[in-house]
Amino acid sequence: MSNLSDVFLEAGQGECFWLMGDFYAIKSAPAQTGGTCSIVEIESFPGNGPPPHIHHQEDECLYVIEGAFSIILGSRVLDIADGDFVRIPKGTLHTYQNVGAVPGKLLAVFSPGGFEQILAEAGKAGTRECPDSEESADTLQRLLALAEKYHMEVYP
Template sequence: MSLQTLANVMHYVQADKGPSFWGPGDRYTFLVTGAQSGGAYFIMEATVPRDGGPPPHIHRNEEECFYVLEGQLEIRLGDRMISASTGDFVHVPRGTVHCFRNVGTAVARTLLIFSPAGLEGFFEETLERVTDPSAPQPENMEAVVARYLAVAPKYGLEFVRV
């Protein structure tokens, strides 16, 4: 099947049924991968507990967009801080230092959209697969962070201090 054909195939994911992965503090559920979009984009849902979110980083290969489904996120875009809540949309141009943090009192959920696709390989390679959605996050997140740092350059991802 060609990429053009793959991009034209209907794709349906029931709520909480996509492949999910534990990151340090957050859970990520894949909705559409590059294989399903002909390489055009990758979309996942992030479930972010209070004070959760990734450290500051830069994507060298992708644009990233946030669409906040519920909750309150503080999103860093370079030197600018944005308070984003339910229904808000944020575009992060490639090469921009950014991160997000749940500053609300409840779990936040956001769609993360990456274009072009490809970054899903980073998540598959570094995060822990969720085998039981009702189970708490595993306690081996130090190993995940070590894999993050080791594998990041392969995907044009750079973690930075701000």
């Protein structure tokens, strides 16, 4: 059987990063799923979300654990909240924004896995208790520079 940490994580556990003001915890990486997927918990703060982008290699699914979000999915705008689910096929322009007054939580599934590694390269390792209040202004530039490596287009 696998190590317990390969099959069970308590709240707040996992490889964690701050990126563009939000907190990301990798719950399952491709090494644990045979490459089929990666799962990331996202704590998004009011007004935050990634720039519009397209994944050319992986599908992405978002499940709202709690909070209110606006999602751009191609030419559609969706308002989603607790318990809602969105599947984003590869090649689809998308983004989300926390439109609530409090932090919201999403569970993101990428298939196949591997895209979560952009968090390690563009973000800053940390814990939920230690927000990255000094995130550098060049974060978007790092994302743009990494876009090709991760088979994506970013629209700032």
